């Protein structure tokens with residue numbers, strides 16, 4: 267079997283008395299979409315934060331591309347190819363969509379210590395940035411400040427930034443949230459193709475999207491993974507049905 | 516051309532026109548006033564790099580301003596007396612050399628102070644930068660070799676190749692050209708890749724880290740460049756007054772630089788110049804009438820903060836646009 271791109275073992279994180287992550291073990295294989303579902307407050311975002319380094323785990327290991335990254339800072343993990351989107355959009359609000367993506371392009375090129383050449387006139391930045399904006403369908407909004415984009419457009423912009431980084435794995439925290447049915451469908455088709463570029467750990471409440479996309483699903487409840495399996499396995503799992511899906515079908 | 520660009524041109528032209536006119540009609544006092552504006556604007560342009568672009572509210576930039584001033588004063592003193600300075604090196608009365616010494620010294624101080632201060636943010640950052648500047652201040656006060664509390668006089672204004680620096684207009688022109696060069700550099704940096712990272716780190720440091728750029732390094736570099744520019748202004752300020760004293764290092768000075776930026780428009784290219792002009796004009800116009808001119812300055816500042824967040828330039832030229 268091929269080695270997983272991302273492998274999390276026995277991860278634990280407590281906030282005071284609350285065990286937000288309670289011994290999570292989970293992996294992500296090349297070419298797959300692994301969906302992480304669970305009720306509100308289950309600890310999904312906290313898990314993503316620990317993988318990216320914005321929250322430090324209490325114990326457990328995080329291996330990425332064969333190396334232990336659990337002690338690295340956020341920027342170093344990003345440099346190694348972890349691309350993420352935030353549940354609540356996190357952008358440079360004053361910058362245009364284009365300049366937000368250009369920041370990722372320059373980061374990927376490892377060239378932020380250039381002081382004199384105007385970035386907006388630098389085609390080695392603008393062209394790759396426009397290419398990804400076009401891919402996510404934001405080309406026409408390239409010059410609009412991020413703060414003036416619609417909620418859905420900001421979600422798309424976050425994905426564009428992750429794409430521009432050329433990430434080796436994507437961690438998407440509720441990319442569909444607030445998108446509207448049309449937007450969700452478009453994004454579902456987009457993610458379906460994206461998995462060939464790099465595997466995706468997908469946190470999502472939209473079950474239509476999850477069932478359409480996921481190769482595997484893990485269910486997180488109170489910081490613990492109570493089940494992992496294919497869409498069919500999860501649909502049938504009695505523990506999942508009572509804890510999360512509800513017995514309404 | 517945007518409205519802001521037009522306003523910028525007008526400001527730059529006015530700052531040049533007033534001393535030329537004053538020179539023609541034999542009113543050197545106004546030349547000195549304009550020189551003061553140019554130098555304060557230069558110091559604030561330096562701070563604007565850290566504060567305006569990087570969001571780093573340094574309450575300690577007087578340290579760099581004073582380091583520049585003392586570099587000029589100390590080098591000039593040794594240049595005059597012929598006593599060697601350190602390691603057998605002699606002083607100098609050449610501005611170009613003084614500027615380099617001032618900028619390098621302040622750059623190193625900026626790296627040291629920044630390396631510690633930038634591990635904090637918000638109010639802590641403000642307080643730590645203040646604390647460092649106070650340390651430098653008390654060091655200068657208690658250093659008798661260079662005048663201590665009384666300060667240090669520069670007997671003859673330092674020299675610039677091919678220019679008679681004792682002529683007020685010539686010295687103004689030096690300051691004016693340095694100011695424009697600094698504003699040009701600020702514009703270049705703001706538009707560059709580094710500027711993108713710096714401004715993004717102000718808007719959203721987590722975003723910057725998430726694309727793989729460490730905000731700390733970006734900020735530290737900006738802080739050092741900012742310190743160097745402000746120190747250059749300090750060296751010119753010492754030459755303008757032909758005197759340096761610990762007051763250049765005091766926290767009042769740090770506060771004044773912040774006030775200039777807020778008055779003019781934070782992060783704006785010509786904000787520091789607009790702010791410095793407004794400040795010096797208020798000081799001059801009201802200072803003649805009442806001792807309490809700073810009270811009125813306070814009122815104006817309050818008005819700006821409450822009703823014109825973009826400062827004078829924001830008020831005249833509208834909202835700032837980024838690429």
Ligand SMILES: Nc1ncnc2c1ncn2[C@@H]1O[C@H](COP(=O)(O)OP(=O)(O)OP(=O)(O)O)[C@@H](O)[C@H]1O
Pocket residue numbers: 281284286304305306307308309310311312313353
């Ligand atoms: N920084 C923090 N300090 C204290 N408690 C926190 C912190 N971050 C998260 N929590 C708590 O940890 C638990 C898990 O939160 P998390 O945001 O990971 O849930 P989630 O599964 O992403 O939920 P949602 O579906 O609503 O996004 C919650 O009870 C939350 O209140």
Ligand SMILES: [Mg+2]
Pocket residue numbers: 310311312353439
């Ligand atoms: Mg969440």
